[in-house]
Amino acid sequence: MGKAVEFTKINKYFPGVHVLKDISFSVEEGEVHALLGENGAGKSTLLNILHGVYPEYEGEVKLHGTKVHFRNPNQAIVEGKISKVHQETLVVKDLTVGQNITLGYEPLKGGLVDYAKMNKDVNEILKDLDCNFKAEDIAATLTSGQMQMLAIARALYHKSTIISLDEPTASLSQKETEALFKVVKKLKKDGVTIMYVSHRLEEIFQICDRATIMRDGEFICTLDVAKTTRDELIHAMVGRSVAAVASRLKPCRKQDEVVLRAEHLTGDAFHDVSFELHKGEILGFFGLVGAGRTETMRAIFGADKRLGGKVYIHGKEITGSWNSTKALRAGIGLIPEDRKTQGFLTLSSNIDNIAISSLEKYMKGAFVDPKKTRANAERYFKEMDIHPNDPDYLTKNLSGGNQQKVILSRWMSTDADIIVFDEPTKGVDVAAKAEIYRLMEDMVEEGKSLIVISSELPEVMGLSDRIIIMCEGHINKEFNRDEFKSSDEMLDYAIGGN
């Protein structure tokens, strides 16, 4: 059998970051090949190169022995016969299944769309895949499992010989997952090559032949799944020693005063979450994407609705209608995961971005005094060493790390003493990362209490006094700092083990 995909010395740079380093490996024709690694290991970047999303890279990609270089995803699908099924399937909900599958390449008759042929062709594919929906159905009526099938059907419509599945089961039920696996096995029998990205290790053992592991943009190894144990796999994925990245110089000493307590908190994406946060501690929340950590914190902060459960802040239960303004007044701050859409105000200068949550401090009578907001911003610019050193600059034009420092300044300007950091170092370079860790430790020294949501194990393990591990909307395990042993164990709890 030949090689379906061959990567040779792939390098990829983003401004200031070397994201893929000399990646070389190959995927056999007709195998199910897993691509594994932590968040940020470079799996998505590599798939994006393969599927023409990133046309600029160094190195060589061969499909079935022929060198290719796709300029866009469409070219990859049509000319390369290679399709990607996204984590969040891209579906135009108002169109029919048939229209979605043939979108852009509809069968024509005399210049008009030949719907009879479209539906006939599509229904044949759907029947082949054993789907319980028809080409004529409106896409909006499908479940997420059916939409996944729709995406696979689209790949087959384009006669793809290679299909990538990126976290295909992330939003599927157990039954839908089984149906998907049946399809994967059938495709394999028909000679289609599958590249499979998933965090759920048991799936890898169920359906994959081989697995390639990536870490920090590097190729680590390709393993024969049948000859590998789960522990070996996890160890290869996590690899490095934890303490080298983030570390606590002064771990919290006493943990007696409870500043925040959640009891049986329930919302759309989480259920029965109970925990306590102590004064002066850093409480880590680890879990995979979609574990419900962000949603839990947003509910506590009043950004989303709570469906049940109680929250006590400084011993006082929150009652009545709860919103972010009240949360701020009660002393809670939240530094969101996505700086661009949730963090800074797009059209505002650094001064205004820092001042927005603490305007009552800069008043002169009934009016906001611009001198005071400026003085406040200048103070933090100096303390945090923000570049370029221009408080009038628009925050959106700063680099990720500096933007994060601006948002940190915003919350340090308030009186909030409970601060939730959601992925605080996402998209932040190494130097700024270290500074943010130092600032967090300073905040704890001052008696503030922090919650850190992170998908980076070294980060949570390095920083936290305690770690709570969430999995699929509930708390699966809690560790005290002296119980932190191996990252393998943590990852195990995050993927549902116990």
Add this chain to the structure above:
Amino acid sequence: MKQLFDKYKREFIVLLATIAMCAIFTIMNANFLRWSNFLTILQQMVLNSILAVGMMFAIITGGIDLSIGCTFAITGIVVASITVGGGNPFIAILAGLIVGALLGAFNGFLVNNLKLQPFIATLGTMSLYRGIAYVVTGGQPVTNVPDSYRNIFNGKMFAGIRYYIIVMIIVFVIAYIILQKTRTGAYLYAVGGNEEAAKLSGVNTVKTKYIAYIICGVCASIAGLVMLASLGSAESTAGTGYETNAIAAAAIGGTRMAGGRGTPFGTFIGGLMLAVLKVGMVVINVDSFWQYVVTGIIIIVASYFEFIQQDVQAFLARRKQG
């Protein structure tokens, strides 16, 4: 001074364009420069500018209010009915303002509590409020508004300046203070710039948007009060289509349609430019139909200019960063 120019660059450019327009009209007809003509321009801009500055508040939060022309009409009817019936003119004015605030608050309710798109919500209230105006009056105008009311706005001070000019200036000064000096102003810009980020910064976005729509409604009422004073009668059809002129004035003055940016100064200049255009075309005897053509071109050019300006700014920012 440089700082002032940087902040109001867009506004100054529109002002320069307006002055250039005046120069052209003057060359074509020297009568354009008369004091009386200047007064005409000011009077011409009063209604549209007051409506536009209110509209600007809604737009700054990322919304819009299509119902202002109807609020304008209802206010006229309410105030006319009270004063014709012998009521105290000042109480009538207060009642008119309350009506504007309530109608604005209802728009706020639809946008905030029912989470309707502002365009659709106020398209609905536009028809709803207009319908109320027809139903209440039976389609008949309310006439013979007493002078005791009319003189409050219509009376002349010196040099032929009427009081409503002063009213307009006060409205703009208050708008400036709210937007540039108070916390509410900062929140209004924050909500329009990035609502989710504003919410996660602890800004009460619901309250902020309510305030915007209430201010918009009150401004429409103030314009209605002025209109009633100068005409002496109220009609249920009054103000039809005024919302588009208000949007035009705000847009020409640099208000960002997606929210987050806009100044009273800019909207004032936008209103001024439209008034200069209208009066100038009459002075040089251009067919009034052509006014529509020219106004349309100016709106398009002004929006395109906004677009270019953002590119230039992004370019400069990149160069500054190296």
